[in-house]
Amino acid sequence: MTAPAGTGVPEKNPVVIAVPKETIVGEQRVATVPEVVQKLVKAGHAVRIEHDAGTAAFYPDALYTAAGATVVAGRHELFYGADIVLFVQPPTVDVVAELPEGTIAVGFMNPTRNLDAISRMRDRKITAFALELVPRITRAQSMDALSSQATAGGYVAAVLGANNCPKFLPMLTTAAGTIRPATVLILGAGVAGLMAIATAKRLGALVEAYDVRRAAGEQVRSLGAKFIELEINAEGQGGYARELTAEEKVMEQEMVSAAVARADIVITTAAIPGRKAPVLVTKETVAKMKPGAVIIDMAAETGGNCELTEAGKTVHIHGVTIIGPSNLPARVPFHASQMLAKNLQAFLGLLFTKEGALVTEYADEILKASMLVHAGTVTYQPAADLLKGGKA
The missing domain is CATH 3.40.50.720 (NAD(P)-binding Rossmann-like Domain)
Structure with a gap:
């Protein structure tokens, strides 16, 4: 030069x-x-x-x-x-x-x-540019660090859930009988959630997913997971979810609670930019879960989607393991x-x-x-x- x-x-x-x-x-x-x-x-x-x-x-x-x-x-x-x-x-x-x-x-x-x-x-x-503020437009897809790191985080969350679950994830037919597959529930089907779905499916689990955005259902089904639907549409600007009304929150909570109760692994990914993470799993819901069930709360650092999550810690309540991991992408x-x-x-x-x-x-x-x-x-x-x- x-x-x-x-x-x-x-x-x-x-x-x-x-x-x-x-x-x-x-x-x-x-x-x-x-x-x-x-x-x-x-x-x-x-x-x-x-x-x-x-x-x-x-x-x-x-x-x-x-x-x-x-x-x-x-x-x-x-x-x-x-x-x-x-x-x-x-x-x-x-x-x-x-x-x-x-x-x-x-x-x-x-x-x-x-x-x-x-x-x-x-x-x-200093002139500072924040990767969090890169707009989600077509030209900027190659610069979308939030999505790339969420992909890494979703993968780690699924593996972390499998590692802490006391069950096999895939169905097994053995001389000792048939082992039914574990059920994994993903709450939030953004980039991290979709990667968690794909990883859990590859591990052989039955996978269900929920997102307040109806448009996410097509992506969830394309990965072979069951989409749990609520008859509302909460899609907001920029591809993020809008906040639900009080009535919608009650409907959502009842449906999510039932799905959480039947799951062996629950991975929560729901976040609203700049705000505290919404609570999707209450302490009452945790009390209804199976002994040995696992919650991986990817929103732990912003308050947690589970009411009992402690950021950076693993807690055991009612026989349920609740993990509030920090900086999941750094694990890969x-x-x-x-x-x-x-x-x-x-x-x-x-x-x-x-x-x-x-x-x-x-x-x-x-x-x-x-x-x-x-x-x-x-x-x-x-x-x-x-x-x-x-x-x-």
């Missing part, structure tokens, strides 16, 4: 992309992988990786070096002169303090619940990192001109929608409103 000597053409410095090692306990993913590094380097960019950043995801430093990245020992060397920094987990206040002013940060940002760090990014004039870090890295690679394409330089204006609709902070201003209005309200 450097002009030949004597041509009179000024040298073009490559864009420096830095990838730190994640510091959150239990986080094993990394924001880029050697396959993507190779493509970025080939495009003329410089990639720096913090030592051991990919080790927990089974991408050792040697693979990054072979792909053309520079592996550095510490944060100071990593961030010095960096143009773009890629994250998995939202950067902490301390990490933001180490970023050079004007740096572009891209990753999950937890935009309404990480206000101290967002405030610090504003003060340091190799492929979760690979998927996330490709999402980030696609997103980075919006930040470069055809010549490989950084864009000077963020005019693209995807960049506008996902921008969190820029030029000393919090551009994502919900976060800005919370900061104005003194909730940082």
Whole structure:
């Protein structure tokens, strides 16, 4: 990317992309992988990786070096002169303090619940893009990190349920008699729920699923599962579910309670963006479940779909095992990192001109929608409103 000597053409410095090692306990993913590094380097960019950043995801430093990245020992060397920094987990206040002013940060940002760090990014004039805010439009499908990581989470949830269930999942015909298949119930048929359905089916279970969106029924049936239907339609904007009315909630609860009571494994995935997770499984419903039944509550970190869920813990009540896991995608870090890295690679394409330089204006609709902070201003209005309200 450097002009030949004597041509009179000024040298073009490559864009420096830095990838730190994640510091959150239990986080094993990394924001880029050697396959993507190779493509970025080939495009003329410089990639720096913090030592051991990919080790927990089974991408050792040697693979990054072979792909053309520079592996550095510490944060100071990593961030010095960096143009773009890629994250998995939202950067902490301390990490933001180490970023050079004007740096572009891209990753999950937890935009309404990480206000101290967002405030610090504003003060340091960091430009931050939140992957959670990437719009769900056709052009942005390759950048949809929420969906890619939900896919990983749904897979892990089904395997976790099977691992904690005291029964075989498939039907078995043996000399000791016929073993009936276990019943798995998936509550919420979004990306995570559909992956959980597909995985449970592959393991041989009878699978039922419920979602308040009627349109989800076709997808559920296409995977070979039974769709439990309620005669309401709660499809909201952007493909998410709207909140149910009081009467609808009573109808839903009665139907869900009956389905939960007959299930051996229940996987709950229901979430409303920016709000507490809806309660789908009450303590009274748990009391009706079979001894040995298992609940995997994928919404544990936002309050839980089960009334008795404790985030990050496994509890045993009425003979039922209730698991409130955190950060499920990190349990399959190799492929979760690979998927996330490709999402980030696609997103980075919006930040470069055809010549490989950084864009000077963020005019693209995807960049506008996902921008969190820029030029000393919090551009994502919900976060800005919370900061104005003194909730940082």
